[in-house]
Amino acid sequence: MANLSIGEGFIFTLLRLRNYVEPMGLLNDVASRGASGAKKIVGSRGSKPPRYSAAGLIAKGLRGESWPRVWRDVPLRSAYDVIIVGGGVHGLATAYYLATNHGITNVAVLDKAYLGSGGSGRNTAIVRSNYLTPEGVAFYDRSLALYNSMTDDLNINVMFSERGHLTLAHSDSALRTMHWRAEVNKLQNIDSSVIDPQQVKEIVPSLNVSSDAHHPIAGALYHPPGGIIRHDAVVWGYARGADHHGVEMHQKTEVLDIVCTGGEGPDGKGRGGKVTGVRTNRGDVSAPIVVNCTAGWATLISDMAGVRLPITTQPLQAAVTEPVKVFLPAVVVSGSLHVYVSQTDRGELVFGAAVDPFTNYNVRGSLDFTEGLAGHILELMPGVSKMRLLRQWAGLCDMTPDYSPVMGFTPVDGFLCDVGWGTYGFKAGPVAGEQMAECIATQRTPKLIEAFKLGRFEAGRLVGEKGAAAVGH
Amino acid sequence: MLLVPCPYCGPRNSSDLRHVGEAISRPDPNAASPEQWRSYLYLRDNVADWNVETWYCTRGCRKYFKVERNTATNEFRDPPMPGNKIGGKA
Ligand SMILES: Cc1cc2nc3c(=O)[nH]c(=O)nc-3n(C[C@H](O)[C@H](O)[C@H](O)COP(=O)(O)OP(=O)(O)OC[C@H]3O[C@@H](n4cnc5c(N)ncnc54)[C@H](O)[C@@H]3O)c2cc1C
Ligand SMILES: [Zn+2]
Numbered sequence: 001m002a003n004l005s006i007g008e009g010f011i012f013t014l015l016r017l018r019n020y021v022e023p024m025g026l027l028n029d030v031a032s033r034g035a036s037g038a039k040k041i042v043g044s045r046g047s048k049p050p051r052y053s054a055a056g057l058i059a060k061g062l063r064g065e066s067w068p069r070v071w072r073d074v075p076l077r078s079a080y081d082v083i084i085v086g087g088g089v090h091g092l093a094t095a096y097y098l099a100t101n102h103g104i105t106n107v108a109v110l111d112k113a114y115l116g117s118g119g120s121g122r123n124t125a126i127v128r129s130n131y132l133t134p135e136g137v138a139f140y141d142r143s144l145a146l147y148n149s150m151t152d153d154l155n156i157n158v159m160f161s162e163r164g165h166l167t168l169a170h171s172d173s174a175l176r177t178m179h180w181r182a183e184v185n186k187l188q189n190i191d192s193s194v195i196d197p198q199q200v201k202e203i204v205p206s207l208n209v210s211s212d213a214h215h216p217i218a219g220a221l222y223h224p225p226g227g228i229i230r231h232d233a234v235v236w237g238y239a240r241g242a243d244h245h246g247v248e249m250h251q252k253t254e255v256l257d258i259v260c261t262g263g264e265g266p267d268g269k270g271r272g273g274k275v276t277g278v279r280t281n282r283g284d285v286s287a288p289i290v291v292n293c294t295a296g297w298a299t300l301i302s303d304m305a306g307v308r309l310p311i312t313t314q315p316l317q318a319a320v321t322e323p324v325k326v327f328l329p330a331v332v333v334s335g336s337l338h339v340y341v342s343q344t345d346r347g348e349l350v351f352g353a354a355v356d357p358f359t360n361y362n363v364r365g366s367l368d369f370t371e372g373l374a375g376h377i378l379e380l381m382p383g384v385s386k387m388r389l390l391r392q393w394a395g396l397c398d399m400t401p402d403y404s405p406v407m408g409f410t411p412v413d414g415f416l417c418d419v420g421w422g423t424y425g426f427k428a429g430p431v432a433g434e435q436m437a438e439c440i441a442t443q444r445t446p447k448l449i450e451a452f453k454l455g456r457f458e459a460g461r462l463v464g465e466k467g468a469a470a471v472g473h
Numbered sequence: 474m475l476l477v478p479c480p481y482c483g484p485r486n487s488s489d490l491r492h493v494g495e496a497i498s499r500p501d502p503n504a505a506s507p508e509q510w511r512s513y514l515y516l517r518d519n520v521a522d523w524n525v526e527t528w529y530c531t532r533g534c535r536k537y538f539k540v541e542r543n544t545a546t547n548e549f550r551d552p553p554m555p556g557n558k559i560g561g562k563a
Binding site (some may be wrong): 180297299300308309310311312313357358359360362366367369401457458460 | 474475486487488491492494497506507508511514515516517518519520521526542544545546549
């Protein structure tokens, strides 16, 4: 199924020449930027999977050939060096960088459904690095650098559109947070500044910046490098890249239990224990290292190893309108109004909000969400009142108390976590994969994720990102 | 939409209430170690199953109450009545 959709995606891309040519420009741009320090992600170990090209498309069309499978479908073996639970962007990126950066290829990614069936295929694809804490800024900025060179590195068009990101402030206190963020950002060389309502209007003319709005716009945090990306291509790109280096992807393979020995809890699980493998619906598989990349399901998996996490699961909803002529040049977020919006290349408006107000494992949309969304968006952009919503959907989010992730080692030897991605984890996929791979390969916590260790909760050293992540994902 | 059975006001839309979260027991602040206190603050079971939780009836009776909900299906069980004790965790 996935290879079909990628084929479709590329026919679609081809038909729209603008989109086809633009990423080439982007690539040159990135090549010149490479000198500024972004580490090349595909090392000497890295040959790349083949490129999807216009010539290839025509040749295959003439010969009546179809596209090859994007990743192999191989039998599940009984042992691997590393098992990754969860085939979203985090699990796949971790597998990809294990193979390309560290030569660890005896790796299996297990997903109970299909790759990208979790948050990675449901998000609104906002990518940015204007966070609130120095730890967060450094981390997300590295991800942005990896996204910038991704089309080239993975040989797949991820359609990264660096269109700028505006976080509106409707009150003095919100404006104060924006100034705070801007100063933290500038210190770390991030392009981020506070602008006034008139400048907001110049960037996004369709916004109502008048002072007699119910919640007048007092200013905004403007972050030009922020933008949106084609999330499916990112997921498939990492899967294809990992497959190319020998990693196995197993869909419809549900982890039912994690096997441990020596721990203080029942069945040898818990603190002081050691992982020996997993039980799945397709049989037992042994591995000395098991990585939890299951986002909304994170606590269910970590419970299987006897590790408690500071995470609750809440659905996040999004919605999309019918397509109209492109009029919205940037991503617009309003924390106070609990809404954000961007326009896709196809012309649809993509809306989102904050998480649903109670924990649960359901991905059904609610009328409360649509009503709230419509009211708030009309306050910002009265002009879209006649537009119709086409679809709405939800995904599960793994919320932490401080809106920062939980990464790295746990009290169970060989059991690692890359979770707590809440409503903001898609943009972190590349850097999280890179850092988790390093963590696994070197058995040390890399500096970039030191602050996100599970132990910070017991130690009382939280990394508070709520001010930068609660609504603007 | 979720109809939450308030023991005092009857079923009300969840937007009239505030979900406080899993019902957990609070350690004695004078006796608890910092680690115990932080576990109380941050760690949750987060099961995909029946769970006892606390709601606050913001726009109704303004009372806190406990109720059992299945977080996988969003069903409520044995709607609570005033004074009813729910089993499980305190
Ligand atoms: C509506 C919405 C909008 C969002 N918008 C943004 C945004 O604009 N920007 C941003 O950065 N982030 C956004 N996010 C958050 C982002 O989508 C997630 O943080 C991110 O996708 C998490 O990726 P992941 O790989 O960790 O998990 P997921 O993609 O959720 O993957 C987890 C996988 O684990 C699998 N799994 C679960 N249990 C088991 C088991 N027992 N055995 C095997 N496999 C299992 C699931 O099937 C799933 O495929 C949004 C999320 C939602 C829902
Ligand atoms: Zn009530």
